[in-house]
Amino acid sequence: MTLIPADDAFAETLAARLPEGTLRRAEPRHLEEPRGRWRGSSQWVALPRSAEDVSEIVRACNAARVGIVPLAGGTGLVGGQVAPDAPAPLLVSMERMTAIRAVYPQENVLVAEAGAVLADVQAAAQKAERLFALSLASEGTARIGGLLSTNAGGVNVLRYGNARDQVLGLEAVLPDGSLWHGLKRLRKDNTGYDLRHLLIGAEGTLGLITAASLKLAPIPAATGTALFTVTDPAAALDLLALARDQLGEGISAFELISRQGLDFLSETVPDVRQPWDSPPDWCVLIELGLARGLDPAGALETLFASAHEAGLVSDALVAQSEQQRSDFWAIRERIPEANRAIGAISSHDISVPLGAIPEFIARGTPAIAALGDFRINCFGHLGDGNLHYNVFPVPGRSREDHVDQREDIKRTVHDLVHEMGGSVSAEHGIGRLKVDDLERYGDPAKLAAMRAIKAALDPNGIMNPGAVLRQQALR
Amino acid sequence: MTLIPADDAFAETLAARLPEGTLRRAEPRHLEEPRGRWRGSSQWVALPRSAEDVSEIVRACNAARVGIVPLAGGTGLVGGQVAPDAPAPLLVSMERMTAIRAVYPQENVLVAEAGAVLADVQAAAQKAERLFALSLASEGTARIGGLLSTNAGGVNVLRYGNARDQVLGLEAVLPDGSLWHGLKRLRKDNTGYDLRHLLIGAEGTLGLITAASLKLAPIPAATGTALFTVTDPAAALDLLALARDQLGEGISAFELISRQGLDFLSETVPDVRQPWDSPPDWCVLIELGLARGLDPAGALETLFASAHEAGLVSDALVAQSEQQRSDFWAIRERIPEANRAIGAISSHDISVPLGAIPEFIARGTPAIAALGDFRINCFGHLGDGNLHYNVFPVPGRSREDHVDQREDIKRTVHDLVHEMGGSVSAEHGIGRLKVDDLERYGDPAKLAAMRAIKAALDPNGIMNPGAVLRQQALR
Structure with a gap:
């Protein structure tokens, strides 16, 4: 089954079935994605105002065998929102359905x-x-x-x-x-x-x-935010266990940050305020949201005291104001910006079982070093076992110098993740970027079931063609 | 596609491919279900010890087009565990895979x-x-x-x-x-x-x-259990909202009990201790599980005080011991036993949006009364919008006297639930009991998708044939 392009003739026919102004020429913003690795090929975008409009659009595309790429905010990082190759699909943007x-x-x-x-x-x-x-x-x-x-x-x-x-x-x-x-x-x-x-x-x-x-x-009655300097990733994990013992479900966030991330921030986003004299090798941003009657600052102090006694932490900064809380979060949330400024050779959004995180980090470093001289920025949602593990050139070199090694680096990281029972896409999905990875690491029985489901629900293969599953593989 | 029975010839062939003793004659316990409305027709049961055994069994059944009914604890209430009609399926009991x-x-x-x-x-x-x-x-x-x-x-x-x-x-x-x-x-x-x-x-x-x-x-650091006498179901709902404001996620259970349920208990399960002089029309069993540093008894007292001031509750009994907690829970958990002793004409496991519960109860009573003289026991998981709504004969009459009305009663309850955006099977599933209901009330697009998925993953229709989806409808 081959798809046909959403060309002017198709657009004209479809436009006649939809409210005035629903169909438009695609604009550049509809054809771009944040990594800049792909550029969409579509000529037309539909801007439906109702589910009924969407239904009409999809019905027409299915009858005509025209592919559809749905557009939402366009912030996805795996190319799910762009179909770079012919035949050009119809874009369906949800930007008018915002109620x-x-x-x-x-x-x-x-x-x-x-x-x-x-x-x-x-x-x-x-x-x-x-x-x-x-x-x-x-x-x-x-x-x-x-x-x-x-x-x-x-x-x-x-x-x-x-x-x-x-x-x-x-x-x-x-x-x-x-x-x-x-x-x-x-x-x-x-x-x-x-x-x-x-x-x-x-x-x-x-x-x-x-x-x-x-x-x-x-809404939790009271929140508390702190930066704990931890000995190493294993200590961070022990700190999480201790926090859970003391606070049950009161922990809202538990984010790991490495020295490398802090250095990248200092270098490229200097307006981010870092509260240490000397940046720690590893720290954790912890946020509590507690029920009425509990005191987050007190809880964080108690947690620090017991973690310090256990040799897990050496320092803690508890946010004393909303401004300070926001400063702490900026450290975590602007690391991706710093990463983009440095320019990663290969970025990985991976998860492993929680208990395996220290081993993953410990084995990852020499495995990458064996491929050459690189810098690793490992950070992210430690509490979920989800790390962003990004590999960068050393100072003086650029990502372009390592294009040939990108595949080897990715393979090394993903092989290790897979061996440890992890996921090669923890939160970003497959899109078009990781179709190969899914084929390589995915469970064969699951993949066969996925293909059968796709073929059953979308026999013409019109919905986001080429994302998640290779289009040919469906036949 | 017609299935063939799991007869002696098939069993003999299959037995040869499996570890000794895996295949056995089905026993009566494998062919029964708690409501006694169906009796299975199977001759053979497989008792696998590993996933590999199960794989071998399913592969053989699929090749031979023999149906399979999986057996677990057998406590399901919708006939999902018995296939009463020919061709007799192979039962696959998980009773040996208990690790x-x-x-x-x-x-x-x-x-x-x-x-x-x-x-x-x-x-x-x-x-x-x-x-x-x-x-x-x-x-x-x-x-x-x-x-x-x-x-x-x-x-x-x-x-x-x-x-x-x-x-x-x-x-x-x-x-x-x-x-x-x-x-x-x-x-x-x-x-x-x-x-x-x-x-x-x-x-x-x-x-x-x-x-x-x-x-x-x-494990929550401390639990607290109480019975609150509430004015009516609307007051129970307001009490829940108040409890959430005060206790956030600390509420583990919030169960509604009606006077009818308490009367049935007194009549048929008199060993259940009821702590009131005169049983309330409506009460709520509330359980808290709180983090370290919070006092459940104090929290329940505060909750009662504010609910009393708001006119929602007239009385509260807070469990003072593990024995009393267990006594309170027995009231809730033994209502189904009392119901069985009385003998329901029709039982309904329904849910509606939380805010619609009072209206559902208010409209249900006259709708059932319009069909004749009945007793209604309405109880259950109020916090989830999930009620068990069971209709009984009046004293002196039996369920058998109303067999002809069962369908009308069920239809009346389910039509009302459906109209209010609810579910005709909140927690028990479809099994074989509610296949008609799913066809009647299910969304057509969802049903078509379900049939397509079933046909794609199980083209021979061997897995639990006749449960959830009518077997013929798949072709």
Whole structure:
């Protein structure tokens, strides 16, 4: 089955079936992705205003065998939002479907359309005195549809789970154009296969999410934020265990930062305030969200005292103001910016079982050193076993000097992750960047099941063609 | 595609490919289900000891087009575990695969085989000073494989989620006999479609779960249990909102009990101690699990004081000992036993959006009264929007007197639930009992997708034939 391009003739026919102004020439912003590794080939973008519009679009594309690439915030890092090769697909951007359809504070539920920006959803929840827990660096741009389609992670996963864990129901258009009215607000519903969890994380290859009913949480009564200097990654893990013993589910975030990351920040983003005289080799950003009646500052002091006694930590800085809290978080959240300024040869979004993290870091360093002289910035969501493990040139050299080694570096890291029972894509997904990796490391029975499901739900292969699964492999 | 029976000839061939003693004549216990509404027709049961055995069995059945009914604890209430009609399927009981394969306290993970009894998994977690949060009345018998295949609910869903929310990874045999090695222990893994959530809740129709890696939680530092007498269901809901404001995520259970349930208990299970002089019309069993530094008894008193001031509650009994806590829970947990002794005409496991519960109860009573003179016992997991809504004859009459009205009653309740955006199977699943309901109330786009997925993964229709989806509808 070959797809045909979304050319002017197709666009004209489709436009006649849709409200005026729904179809437009694609703009440059629709064809770019943050890494700049691909550029989309599409000529046309549809800007639907309703799920019914989306249904009409998908039905027409399916009948004509025209591919569709869904667009949300465009912040994905694996090329899921661009199809660089012919035949050019139709882009379907959710940028006009941004409504918060309803908020049910008593039920802890909010219903948002797929184009709603994460920060706006967070604000709507906040206005109802509730928390929408999904939070990540791109929250000012990323949209709900993309966040769910990629099952986004972020900084609150430790406590609240991934994007999929925030969803009670979906409204979505399936590849044949049928509209699934699945916007339930139920905590329990065992009526058949969980289509919701199948679409979440499918990266637009099994349908197009148009709206979601989302779980809200109570806002913790008090928060506390601190930077703990830890001896090494193993000590960080022991600190996490100790914190859990003392604070149960009160730990909202637990992020690992290395000296390398701090040095990159000093070099390239000097406006980020670093609170140490001499930057530590390893530190942890810990955030608590506690129930009424508990004192986060006291809890952090108690935690430090026992961790210090156990030889895990040497220093702790507890944020004394909202400004200081924001400064601490800037250290963590602006590391990716510093990384981009330095220019990574190869970046890896990996996870391993929590207990295996120290071994992974310990084995990773010599394995990379065996390939040459490099710098490693290893940081991220330690509490979730999810590390961003990025490899950089040494000073005086550039990423371009190492283009030939990129594959070897990636292979070395991913082989080690795979051997340790980990994942080669913890939170960013497969997109187009990691199709090879999925084929290499994926479980064969699971891959066969995925291909069968894709072929069953999207027999013409129109939905986000080439993302997640190689297009040819479906036949 | 017609299935062939698992007859003596097939059993003999299969037995030769399996370890000695794996295949046996089915015993009566393998052919019964708790409601007594069906009796299985199978002659043979396989008792595998390993995932490889299961793989061999499924492969052989698929090649020969013999149906399979997986057996776990057999406590399901919708006939998912019995295929009453010819051709007789092969039963595959997980009763020999009961190992707790590993416990990782530092990671809060436990790996159990599908035949492990829930109470044993809870005990293994407890031994590691962790909590396995899934908890329900049948936990002494129910097995992990069945609990996951039906996405069981229970009393801790409010805080910890359904069975699916306790699962990090699965090992399962797919309908072609391939073994999916998906026992990951990762909190984040975005490598392709979420097969885990597809198999969970599929009731054995898409594959056979052989083991699971399960999430553990910290044990709350202190628990508190109380019975609050509430004005009505709306007051119960306001009490829940108040409790959430004061206690955040510290509420582990929030169960509604009606006067009718208490009367049934007095009549049929008199050894259950009821702590009131005169039983209340409506009461709520509330359980708190709080972090270190908080006092559950004090929190319950504060909650009562503010709820009393708001006119929501008239009385509260706070458990003063483990014995009293257990007595309080017995009131809630032995209601099903009382119901069986009275004999329901029709039982309904339904959920509605939380905010719609008072309206559902208010409209249900006259709707049932319009059909005749009945008693309603409405009770259950209010915090999840999940009620058990059971209709009984008045004294002096029996369920047999109302057999003709059963369908009308069920239809009345389910139509109302459906109209209110609810679910006609909140926690028990579809099995064979609710196949008609799923067809009637299910979203057409979702149903079509389910049938396509079933046909794609199980083209011969061997896995739990007739459960969830009508066998003919697949062709």
